[in-house]
Amino acid sequence: MTDEELWGQVRAGDGEAFGQLFERHAQAVFAYCLRRTGAWSVAEDLLSVVFLETWRKRASVVVEGSLLPWLYTVALGVTRNHQRARTRYEAALGRVPPHDADDDHADDVARRVDAETRTRAVIAELEKLSAGDREVLEMSAWSDLSQAQIAQVLGIPVGTVKSRLARAQHTVRGAFVEEAL
Amino acid sequence: MSNTPGVTPEIPQLDPMRVQVRKHAMLNAIEEEPRRRWWRIAVPASVLAAAVVATTVLWTPTNPSAYASWTAEPRAPGPGADSVVEKCRKLIAESPTADMPDWPETPTDLTIVDQRGDLTMVLFTGPESEQSCLGSPKGIEMAGGGGSPNGRPPLGSARFRMGSLGTSDPDPGQGEPRRTLVAEVGAEVAKARVSTDDGKQVTATVDNGWMVAWWPTKAKAISVTLYNSAGEVIGTESAEIK
Structure with a gap:
C-alpha cells in the first residue's frame, strides 16, 4: 500500500496502518534526528516523538504521495527543541524498554559511538552557519526531498531555499559541498 | 575543516528489534488515547504543562x-514587579494551551508575586489551573x-496540598536548571x-x-515546613505530588 492509502486509514484511527508507516520511515527519521543531535539515544527518543506528534495531528494532515515531507517537518520542529518535545511525551517514552547495554555486541557499541562521533563533527562544522542556512543545507543533504518540498517543510519560498543553499555551500566548502549538491 | 567528514555522515541501520520495540510502545501509547485525554499526561506531572508553554529562555551565552x-x-x-505581572499575564493568555479544548481553563487571578533579587516569580490561579511565570531584566518565561478541567476540590480543613513541582532542565549550554x-x-x-536534597532551605512566598518557592538547581524538594503567624511550626508536609 502507498503512504497515501495507509494515511487514509490512519486518519480513520487505524493504529496498525500507522505502525506500517512507522516501519517504513523509521530509519529515515532516525537518521535525520541523529545527524541533527549527534546522540543515538536522543535520536531514538525523538523518532518516537515525531511519530506520536504525527499521530496526534493526523486529522489535520493531508498526505500527497509520501508521508516523509510531513515527518521531516515534525522532525525539524522537535529537534529544534528536543528537550521540550521529549518532556511532552515523557509518559509514552517511559514505556519503551531501556536498551540493555549487556545485550550489545562490542561491534554494535562501536558503530554507535562512531556514528555519534561522525555526526558531532559535522554538527560542529554546521554550527558556523546561520540557523536558516543550516536547516536548508541539512534538509538538502539528508533527505530525498526536492527543493520545492524543502520549501514546504521549512515554510519558505523556493527562491529562498536556493539562495540559502548557495550561501551555505559557499560557507561550508570542501567535502561538504559535493555531498550537498 | 580539512579533517572533517562529509556533511552526510553515515548512519547505521537501526536494530530491527529496537524498531519493533519502539513501534509497539508507540502503538500502546496511542491506543490509550481515547481513554486518556492527552492533557492528563501533562497535568499530574505539571512539569510538562510548564514545558509545553515555555517560550522565552532567560539565559544567553553572554549571561553566565x-x-x-x-x-x-x-x-x-x-x-518593576508590575511590569513583570502584566507581561506574565499576557504570556499565559497567549500560551499554546490557552485555546486547547481539553486543557484546563487558563488562570487569570494574580495570586502571588515572589521577589528574589532581581527575579520576579508571579503566580496566577483560577478555578481549574495555576501557572507561574518568572521574569528578570533579561526576559520572561513560564515556570511551574x-x-x-474538572476543577480543584476545596482545600477544606487541610493545611497543605501540593499543586505542582515544575522543573526546567535545559540542555547543557542552553540555560540553567x-x-x-x-x-x-x-x-x-x-x-x-x-527543604531540598542539596541542603537548601528556601522560604516560600x-x-x-x-x-510559591523556587531555587536555581535541579535539587529535589524533600519537605515543606509550615509555620503560623507566631512563628511556630504547625506541620511538615511531603513535597510529593499525590
Missing part, C-alpha cells in the same frame, strides 16, 4: 548566570503550573519553608491561600 541575584529568602516586590514548587495552604499558614 541569569539567577545570580537569587536568594533563599524572598523580599518585597520592587517597582498544573490543573485539571530550576525547580518551582507551587502549593495551596490553609489560612493558618503564615510562612512555609522548603505565601499569599491568598497559595505558596
Whole structure:
C-alpha cells in the first residue's frame, strides 16, 4: 500500500496502518534526528516523538504521495527543541524498554559511538552557519526531498531555499559541498 | 575543516528489534488515547504543562548566570514587579494551551508575586489551573503550573496540598536548571519553608491561600515546613505530588 492509502486509514484511527508507516520511515527519521543531535539515544527518543506528534495531528494532515515531507517537518520542529518535545511525551517514552547495554555486541557499541562521533563533527562544522542556512543545507543533504518540498517543510519560498543553499555551500566548502549538491 | 567528514555522515541501520520495540510502545501509547485525554499526561506531572508553554529562555551565552541575584529568602516586590505581572499575564493568555479544548481553563487571578533579587516569580490561579511565570531584566518565561478541567476540590480543613513541582532542565549550554514548587495552604499558614536534597532551605512566598518557592538547581524538594503567624511550626508536609 502507498503512504497515501495507509494515511487514509490512519486518519480513520487505524493504529496498525500507522505502525506500517512507522516501519517504513523509521530509519529515515532516525537518521535525520541523529545527524541533527549527534546522540543515538536522543535520536531514538525523538523518532518516537515525531511519530506520536504525527499521530496526534493526523486529522489535520493531508498526505500527497509520501508521508516523509510531513515527518521531516515534525522532525525539524522537535529537534529544534528536543528537550521540550521529549518532556511532552515523557509518559509514552517511559514505556519503551531501556536498551540493555549487556545485550550489545562490542561491534554494535562501536558503530554507535562512531556514528555519534561522525555526526558531532559535522554538527560542529554546521554550527558556523546561520540557523536558516543550516536547516536548508541539512534538509538538502539528508533527505530525498526536492527543493520545492524543502520549501514546504521549512515554510519558505523556493527562491529562498536556493539562495540559502548557495550561501551555505559557499560557507561550508570542501567535502561538504559535493555531498550537498 | 580539512579533517572533517562529509556533511552526510553515515548512519547505521537501526536494530530491527529496537524498531519493533519502539513501534509497539508507540502503538500502546496511542491506543490509550481515547481513554486518556492527552492533557492528563501533562497535568499530574505539571512539569510538562510548564514545558509545553515555555517560550522565552532567560539565559544567553553572554549571561553566565541569569539567577545570580537569587536568594533563599524572598523580599518585597520592587517597582518593576508590575511590569513583570502584566507581561506574565499576557504570556499565559497567549500560551499554546490557552485555546486547547481539553486543557484546563487558563488562570487569570494574580495570586502571588515572589521577589528574589532581581527575579520576579508571579503566580496566577483560577478555578481549574495555576501557572507561574518568572521574569528578570533579561526576559520572561513560564515556570511551574498544573490543573485539571474538572476543577480543584476545596482545600477544606487541610493545611497543605501540593499543586505542582515544575522543573526546567535545559540542555547543557542552553540555560540553567530550576525547580518551582507551587502549593495551596490553609489560612493558618503564615510562612512555609522548603527543604531540598542539596541542603537548601528556601522560604516560600505565601499569599491568598497559595505558596510559591523556587531555587536555581535541579535539587529535589524533600519537605515543606509550615509555620503560623507566631512563628511556630504547625506541620511538615511531603513535597510529593499525590
